[in-house]
Amino acid sequence: MKTEPRTYEPTVPIWCAGCGHFGVLSALQKALRDLGIPQHEVLVLAGIGCSGTIQNYLGTYGYHALHGRVLPAATGVALANPELTVIGAGGDGDGYAIGMGHLVHAFRRNTPFTYVLMNNETYGLTKGQRSPSRRADGRSVREGSVDGPLLGLSIPATTFVARGYSGWYEQLAQLTVAALEHARGGHGFAFLEVISPCVTYQDTYPEWEQVLHDVDRDPGYDPADRGAALALAASLVAEGRLAAGLLFRAEAVAPPEAPVPARVPIADAGLVARYEALLDRYAVGARPEPSRPRAAPVE
């Protein structure tokens, strides 16, 4: 039996005691374990911020992206090797501020990978500046806020939207598994926002039980109904509340056949013949052919 080489030791989290991110890490570890995914088949891409250290704690392949660029990097990975379990992770500054442009396109493109966005409504690593998801309070916070799941629901190509809360661990673990299964099944982009309070700069733990409306506790809620999900999320935002749980999962359809560029042999004979045929189109001085009407297309 072959022996795995010794690789890096996962490091100890830099997070403050009580940080919501511990719940996210724990849910992710449990999901990977429960789904039986070998560590070498997982690549966790994390952004910049406190949340952007999560890749160091797992023992999988880990990548530390530039600020805001988790989604394009993860898209490149997932397209180049769809056999991998690709997990993007980051905070609300990374995903809703500097990287917001990419989020819209990740929904629209629906490339199969998971994105866990840890929303604490603040920039913890740079000591407490306001983030775009900070809810207005009419006093010090006058700018409006971004609701990522609501945004995702508004894009027709979206296939998976969920919101968890690190205070509700069991549900978070289930949502993490559901997101990974959606992406690993090739169904598309799985977006999981986790309300993950910052105990140091934005301790909102006391609020969330009242603010969050958990659809998973509503037996009448149908997560396959995009219109209802969108309407509920929008009406809750208008009341100053947020929807939580498995908000929307499109009916599973067979994923399209995806190439695996990472596995293509570079100098395959068939590819060389195709290459030469392509070059023929650029030939100079080829003998003019007699003109013929265009052939009927072959069925």
Add this chain to the structure above:
Amino acid sequence: MTPHPRDDIGVMVAGQGGDGSLTLASLLGDVMGARGYELYQARNVASRVKGGHAAAYLRASLARRGGLGDRFDLLIAFDAEAIEQGSPRLDDHGYVVYDASEGPVARDRLPAGATVLEVPFGRLAVRDLRRDLYKNSLAFGVAARLFSVSDADAEAALRHSLRRLAGPLVDANVRALERGFGYADGHGLATGAGPWALASAERGDRILISGNEAVAFGFLAAGGRFFAGYPITPASEILEWLSARLPEFGGVAVQAEDELAAINMALGAAMTGTRAMTASSGPGIALMQETVSHLGSAEVGVVVVDCQRSGPSTGMPTKPEQSDLGMLVWGSSGDFPRVVLAPGDPADAFELGALATDLAERFQGPVLIALDQMVSQDLATVERLDPGSVEIDRGALLREAELATLGEYRRYRVEDDGISRWAPAGTWGGQSLVTGNERDEWGRVSTQPANRIRMVDKRARKLETILPDLPRAREAGDPEADVALLGFGMQTGVTREAAERLAAAGRPVRVFQPRTLWPVLEDVRELARACRRVYVVEHNASAQYAHVLAGAGLPNERLESVLRYDGQPFRPGELAAHVLEREAA
């Protein structure tokens, strides 16, 4: 008339967009290419969707020139603006074929010795063929007679170029061609008896191709399988070509939402062991700068192509320039090793495109290719590209079997040659942390001073390791001359041709085309030692390459800049005259 044989021909065709100027120039190129001429085709279009003035230039010469000459012999003008634009470079004894549908030609603008054929193309096409659309086929008939091409050869060329169209459309164009012959008959231009005759030369297997397409061919031949880009002139052809072709080769091309996404997608793909590239022009490359530095720090190999256009900012999108060089060599944050290559023609673009693709993965960092609008978009004949000439070396890439024997794997292990072994994501046993932060050998973030120095030095050593593999300059002219013309990219053809003129004028020069702009190689240092004066010919206002060379320790007093930034290429005669004048002083 006794046809005069020509070994160097220049043609300009111009009119409103939609007049078919580009098609007509290509048709003439087909005829001349089939006779063994080397071709160079350029176009000059406004940066807009449709319409605006469009000009196509064709140079056909028995010697391979790689650029336009000083003059053209034939100006085919579909409107008065074409006369205005073309007349300054029309040969004193040139021919003008003018669409007289709108009125008489402005003779006072043309050289006195020029011959004008006023043909009411538009009117004839509408009256006889009911479509204005056919006027370029009509003009082709007149042009074929001027070059004493037989009517049968002209028709065969037209039919060949239209072979993908439906029969009735082809027939209508052939009728237009015949109208052109008829007009020529009425004006004393009998078949086979024009003012000029074409030579006939035997050639090997050649292709006519742009640098953008050639660089994509090179990428593909070197195993490139992932491309992401965002549309921008003059780089879009790379995105379009690879979007169409990569899927046929098991690869993926993505049109990203912006350049930030494009380069980061390429980075993601590269981490899986998929050879990856992105391409843009100055404004987009500027957006990519943060990731260029990140590639250098995180040690991920990606090819970045910059099809330079006139800057600054949005500048003149359709015009050539070489003013991104400072950004390519020095841009972005921090110290990190990078390579900047500069091909001078499509064959070179293929070769360096392939080399860059291989090198990026081996050296685990950014390899930048500096094209410019001319090398990117102009078409030139080159020997058929040979994918068999491309060497593929996966470098320090680790596979499962090797990992099983290692005992221990550190992603950023400090090696003598600076190149750490690496496992693409997904490889059993290769779990690792990749980051742009400073880190220890295991990939764990570290600010420890001794580690920092070891890591900066390790990355820098990679550049020394690959020095022997970097492409050396190409030379022409007189190797013994004490004066040199140095120019990269779009200057390649024109400096060589200027050197021929200078040799004929008794002032031989050495011609030097650097192909690695960064790092500065020994070859260009040797040049500056051997020559008392090196004319550094570049398209920018601030002598960017001369500054790079001087910064690398080349003697400033021997470097003399020859600059241009009006969006127009140097012409060989102008360059030769400049050097003659300067050397006489």
